[in-house]
Amino acid sequence: MKIIQILIFWLSLCAGIYPTDLWAEIEIENVEYKIKAGYLFNFTKFITWPSDNSPSFNICIQGSDPFGELLNPIEQMTALGRPIRLLRGSKISADEHCHIIFRHTATNSALTKGSLLVNDIPPEESSKMSAEANRMIGFINRQGKIKLQINTNNLQQAGLKVSAKLLEVAELVGDNEHE
Secondary structure (H helix, E strand, O other), rough: OOOHHHHEEEEEHHHOOHHHHHHHHHHHHHHHHHHHHHHHHOOOHEEEEOOOOOOEEEEEOOOOOOOHHHHHHHHHHHHHHHHHHEEHHHHHHOOOOEEEEEEOOOOOOOOOOOOEEEEEEEEEHHOOOOHHHHHOOEEEOOOOOEEEOOOOOHHHHOOOOHHHHHHHHHHHHHHHHHO
């Protein structure tokens, strides 16, 4: 990513233009995904997973990976007394349990027991996260701030428990939004 930024900068400089809008957009996106990476790690402190025999706590990035290298330092940490492992795209094998699954784009898929499904929510859907999408936690960018939408019904169906502290900072959606 940095090589591309440098290349764009030098090409623009040679052409006599300076793409300040492009730099601002790249920097904003980096900040956004640094915040989301922090949330992914902190979910390990506020969600309770059913016990399993996995030697590591696996965070899986399915589909396109908007984090790039921003998420890599998380592998130096532990969750639930186990080392954190990042699995991306084709490196996710069917026999490995994903404790957290992040999908950059929302897809309707079956809930998986013991897995937390986290999605980015596109701006056109940000007013209400659909319960049918089986999302448990959705990231929403509202006016430059990252907000959370949580569907506790979907979390419960997957056998996960969420801390009241996390619920305090989130917007509840789905059947539970009036609780």
